[in-house]
Amino acid sequence: MPIRHYLQFNDFTRDEYEHLFARTRWIKERFKQYERYWPLEDRTLVMIFEKQSTRTRLSFEAGMHQLGGAAIYLNTRDSQLGRGEPVEDAAQVISRMCDLVMIRTFEQDIVDRFAAHSRVPVINGLTNEYHPCQIMADIYTFIEHRGDIKGRTVAWIGDSNNVCNTWLQAAEVFDFNVRVSTPPGYEIEPERAGLYGTGHYQEFSDPMEAVHGADLVTTDVWTSMGFEAENEERKRAFEDWQVDGDMMRAAKKDAVFMHCLPAHRGEEVAADVIDGPQSVVWDEAENRLHTQKALMEFLVLGRVAGT
Ligand code: CP
Ligand code: NVA
Numbered sequence: 602m603p604i605r606h607y608l609q610f611n612d613f614t615r616d617e618y619e620h621l622f623a624r625t626r627w628i629k630e631r632f633k634q635y636e637r638y639w640p641l642e643d644r645t646l647v648m649i650f651e652k653q654s655t656r657t658r659l660s661f662e663a664g665m666h667q668l669g670g671a672a673i674y675l676n677t678r679d680s681q682l683g684r685g686e687p688v689e690d691a692a693q694v695i696s697r698m699c700d701l702v703m704i705r706t707f708e709q710d711i712v713d714r715f716a717a718h719s720r721v722p723v724i725n726g727l728t729n730e731y732h733p734c735q736i737m738a739d740i741y742t743f744i745e746h747r748g749d750i751k752g753r754t755v756a757w758i759g760d761s762n763n764v765c766n767t768w769l770q771a772a773e774v775f776d777f778n779v780r781v782s783t784p785p786g787y788e789i790e791p792e793r794a795g796l797y798g799t800g801h802y803q804e805f806s807d808p809m810e811a812v813h814g815a816d817l818v819t820t821d822v823w824t825s826m827g828f829e830a831e832n833e834e835r836k837r838a839f840e841d842w843q844v845d846g847d848m849m850r851a852a853k854k855d856a857v858f859m860h861c862l863p864a865h866r867g868e869e870v871a872a873d874v875i876d877g878p879q880s881v882v883w884d885e886a887e888n889r890l891h892t893q894k895a896l897m898e899f900l901v902l903g904r905v906a907g908t
Contacts, residue, residue: 602903606716606723607896608709609795610733610770618774620904622741624895625888627907632667632891639669640898640905645699646672648726649682651706652826656862657726657734660889661703661897668894673699692718700901707827722900729763729827730793735861736767737896738888740775743817745888746857746881750777756815756852757781758808759842759869760835764821764861766794772801779803782811784838808842815852819859820844820869836868845871849879857881 606612613621631638646665648658658674665672675695677683682691688711695702696719704712705726716723725733743750754777757765761783769789772779779802781789791799805811812818823839824832849858858870858880866872875882898905 604720604722605900606719607733607900608712608716608723608725609731610736610767611774611795611797612733613774615774615776617899618737618740621737621892621895621899622744624898624905625741625891628894628898629888629891632894637669638667641665641700641901642669644668644670644701644901646670646701646703646897647675647695647699648672649675649680649695649702649704649706650726651677651682651704651711652727654705654726656886656889657703657705660893661726664890664894664897668897670700688714689718691715692723693720696720701897724896724900727763727826729825731767731770731795732763732861733767733770734889734893734896735764736771738892739768739819739859739861739885740771741892742859742881742885742888743857745884747816747855750775753777753816754814755779755817755819756812757819758811758844758848759783759820759839760823760825761787761789761794762821762825765789768819769794769796769802773797777801780805780811780813780815782806782808782842784842786838809848809851812844812848812852815856817857817859818844818849818852821861822863822865823869839869843867843869843871844874846873846877849874849877859885862886 648661662672692715701722703724703726707729709728709730712725782805823835858874860882
């Protein structure tokens with residue numbers, strides 16, 4: 602079987618996502634019934650973190666354990682990666698000792714170079730440019746709550762960051778529409794977002810206009826990891842880009858609110874929105890576990906039959 606990697610959202614086709622979501626449903630159902638499912642017994646996942654994490658680490662580590670395998674955590678501080686060992690050399694060595702690698706790092710180029718020298722599948726656990734595992738879980742969560750996402754409208758309010766770029770790629774794969782509002786100077790860069798075209802999103806200078814008629818309203822922190830030096834400047838620039846009750850009222854009546862978390866109440870989202878009835882953020886976080894278990898199964902074993 603040729604090696605597949607998951608480095609960007611558009612590495613998989615819609616048909617492959619449909620397979621992954623069917624497997625997710627099956628795996629989640631069994632997990633909820635405390636049924637053992639160990640397809641990855643004796644397999645090892647290596648997780649490399651060059652940035653902090655709660656959800657990504659926990660969901661991959663717990664997920665691998667629940668699939669019968671083991672997970673090993675490496676970070677920059679304690680491994681030779683932090684002392685300048687070339688990423689290509691690290692990839693050669695690490696991939697001879699495990700079955701799967703997940704990396705959270707800075708530039709996308711680092712994950713791409715690691716994958717190019719890896720003998721085993723590599724998963725992007727967040728880079729400056731993309732966060733594919735997050736949006737896979739988000740779309741699965743939307744489908745659970747509201748059905749098919751094709752033809753729907755997603756409103757993205759705030760920074761055109763890694764999570765935003767991944768939503769834009771997902772819109773091309775799943776054929777939905779994204780209405781984006783970012784402050785001036787923080788606009789989308791289509792090439793950096795890795796888009797094929799411009800047909801699946803529109804940009805609005807007024808965030809209230811962007812949320813109009815949306816089925817899903819979503820946002821993320823104003824300052825992503827690695828950009829902390831810009832924090833004060835960003836707080837001023839993003840002041841009017843807080844998702845609040847007025848914005849949710851401008852969206853569709855049954856719109857859901859999502860946030861990849863961690864969130865800053867009173868900055869990118871008002872407390873009454875994230876803690877309110879339209880918010881599905883806890884389901885969204887939980888689904889990281891279930892979707893990534895399907896992802897790991899797929900990358901190691903290929904298409905497993907049965908749903
Ligand atoms: N959403 C997300 O990736 O969270 P962590 O940074 O906690 O992994
Ligand atoms: N955009 C955020 C997402 C964190 C999960 C960051 O990169 O820090």
